[in-house]
């Protein structure tokens with residue numbers, strides 16, 4: 447069977463990269479797969495979060511899932527901390543994974559910067575908790591942005607090492623030798639890595655200190671237009687073919703955003719706008735972004751006006767997620783040799 451799992455951190459303002467690279471792609475998967483979409487609040491606190499702000503961001507992300515078209519009747523939507531088995535399995539994985547594997551993660555290096563001795567231990571162990579999120583449901587596929595590819599590889603490494611380290615015990619318990627599946631990432635489309643509007647070499651992120659670097663899902667039309675019009679670009683007009691975007695990171699990014707929002711290819715976008723300057727393309731992109739994002743923002747605001755309903759959806763989702771996670775942990779406990 448195929449099972450989808452994916453999670454997003456409630457760690458700041460959701461942005462266009464989260465939408466195009468992840469949330470939007472979660473929706474059609476509901477037609478073909480059993481889907482579990484998580485608000486990973488335990489990941490968020492790997493970097494300190496104001497508690498009130500964490501609650502706000504948890505509800506905002508849930509509202510974004512719903513507004514984008516994730517159906518809480520068909521899919522499971524819940525917040526990670528409610529299902530304790532994530533933390534329990536993460537501990538076992540901390541004992542399976544090697545410190546060297548964690549030290550090689552580019553996300554850790556980027557987020558820790560020069561300060562790597564003084565960030566939380568949780569930030570280093572982040573991929574181990576992520577592997578637990580996925581594998582506690584034995585998910586087969588994980589739709590994510592391109593930046594998570596390395597973490598998915600590590601998830602496979604952890605699954606393979608667990609299956610191997612405990613092979614005899616897995617056999618003795620009469621379980622499948624591939625106890626944990628080797629989960630595949632689903633990274634596809636023209637928007638797998640949206641870049642910062644200020645710096646074409648950095649990905650758009652919630653944690654970027656500059657609000658101008660990203661288009662937030664709750665930005666109003668005016669803010670969206672201003673950010674796009676001020677986005678860093680070179681002075682050249684747009685090329686007529688995709689080849690011409692090579693070495694022009696900012697131009698490539700804006701054309702990619704247009705293509706993703708319009709459900710077209712970059713080639714199609716350039717067939718229309720090739721030869722045009724930014725004075726033509728940026729306003730067209732701003733109008734398109736507003737047309738796509740404004741109705742979703744309105745729906746998010748409508749949902750956020752009733753936090754009790756949102757909290758109820760998260761509670762109900764956790765009730766459905768928990769039995770799946772419990773069944774996996776029951777086996778893991780026996781495999782590892784815990785009594786009781």
Ligand code: ATP
Nearest residue numbers: 455463464467468590591638639640650651652653
């Ligand atoms: P943070 O800076 O706190 O890590 P983030 O913006 O990277 O925040 P995450 O919660 O880490 O967001 O990631 C949520 C999902 O969004 C993941 O699937 C990730 O791959 C995807 N994603 C994040 N940034 C981008 C981006 N710039 N382009 C495409 N997908 C992205």
Ligand code: MG
Nearest residue numbers: 553593651652
């Ligand atoms: Mg991230």
